[in-house]
Amino acid sequence: MQQWLVGIDLGGTTIKMAFVTTSGDIVHKWEIPTNISNRGEHIVADIARSLDETLVKLNATKEQLLAIGIGAPGPVQEETGTLYEAINLGWTNYPLKQQLEAATMLPVAVDNDANIAALGEMWKGAGGGARHLLFVTLGTGVGGGVISNGTIVRGTNGAGGELGHMTMVVDGGAPCNCGKTGCLETIASATGIVRITNEKLAADEQPSVLRGGEVTAKAVFDAAKAGDPLALQIVDEVTHYLGLALANAANVTNPEKIVIGGGVSKAGDILVEHVTTHFRRFAFPRVAAGAEIALATLGNDAGVIGGAWLAKALAGA
Known part of the structure; x- marks a missing residue:
């Protein structure tokens, strides 16, 4: 049986x-x-x-x-x-x-x-069995998980690994559902990407294929892949903060793998390439040398x- x-x-x-x-x-x-x-x-x-x-x-x-x-x-x-x-x-x-x-x-x-x-990603997905792993999921919000030596870091009251609530904008950040302002979730989530895009579209008349259509995170990344200057600017801003957050988390945990999942991760290589560039800028060199950034595979x-x-x-x- x-x-x-x-x-x-x-x-x-x-x-x-x-x-x-x-x-x-x-x-x-x-x-x-x-x-x-x-x-x-x-x-x-x-x-x-x-x-x-x-x-x-x-x-x-x-x-x-x-x-x-x-x-x-x-x-x-x-x-x-x-x-x-x-x-x-x-x-x-x-x-x-x-x-x-x-x-x-x-x-x-x-x-x-x-x-x-x-x-799941550690066991059967992009983690490939890595014992030290950071996982971030970019969807409506931003979730996270930290695995150290094969064990989830849960913390003293179950709130370990809340990467989405790292404060990235100290002053003047957008309000987050958690009650704080300037969290990574307000920037790197699908919701945050739409907010940033709408703000930039309203701020000036810069030509962009994003004007006049439905603004979604997918639309922004698709436009960036096609070379749209405003979309590239938005992608660079979003991945700048995401790369910084992952570098700070990695400097504490020294992971072998950093896995990015959630709906926004469907953007693919352009997301990984931009995040990796910013991550390597901000991470401690030895930490950066040991970490591979990959897209989640299990959906x-x-x-x-x-x-x-x-x-x-x-x-x-």
């Missing part, structure tokens, strides 16, 4: 789930909508029911499942698996580990969603594979 790990990536819109072998190969993956009504009270029951239904569909049994690893959008108390706060789920001090273990009768490990994506599977890594460690598999 083949035994599987369960990897779960809990998001505000969908819950991605997978059965994964102990060597990290996905056997079956699926997703269900996230029901956030009544402050997310149905989420755990929905997960447990979906696991049972999928086992039936695959002619498998609960005995084949070793453990569950789940990533959630917020800081997590490592020992208890309590989610301090997940605004988009309606949870505050929510005992996710306790609730999910009771609902599934399986051991559960809980971590932040960016952390499990980092573990939406990073979270479920990283969740399976957590489950593997919990089960001792």
Whole structure:
């Protein structure tokens, strides 16, 4: 009887789930909508029911499942698996580990969603098994994960690796959802890129293909690839701050790999080339010499594979 790990990536819109072998190969993956009504009270029951239904569909049994690893959008108390706060789920001090273990009768490990994506990329993705790795995900916001000697750096209250909330603009920065101003998230996220672009378009009449169309992060990078001067200026500004942030983080952690994921990473080589240029300018030379910057390769599977890594460690598999 083949035994599987369960990897779960809990998001505000969908819950991605997978059965994964102990060597990290996905056997079956699926997703269900996230029901956030009544402050997310149905989420755990929905997960447990979906696991049972999928086992039936695959002619498998609960005995084949070793453990569950789940990533959630917020800081997590490592020992208890309590989610301090997940605004988009309606949870505050929510005992996710306790609730999910009771609902599934399986051991559960809980971590932040960016952390499990980092573990997934380390195990089966662009990290290539690197034991020292920085992961940054550029989407609607900016998330991060720091892996030191194969272990996630969680910190004293679960907020380790919050690269997106490094202050990059000390005075006069844009407000961030975290309550601060000038965070990396306000610059290098898709939202931040759109904000910067709109500000520059409004500031002068510089010709650009970005005028008159829908402004998106993809549009900015596409225009930069085509040589649009304003788009190139924006890309250089964004990657300047991102390269600086990654250099400062790398100077502390001395990683072998720096992996960039999230929707913005689909810009590809132009993003890596610009970030690398700025990173090498700001990083301690020996740190820069040891680090390779690469694009994430697992896409939406990073979270479920990283969740399976957590489950593997919990089960001792």
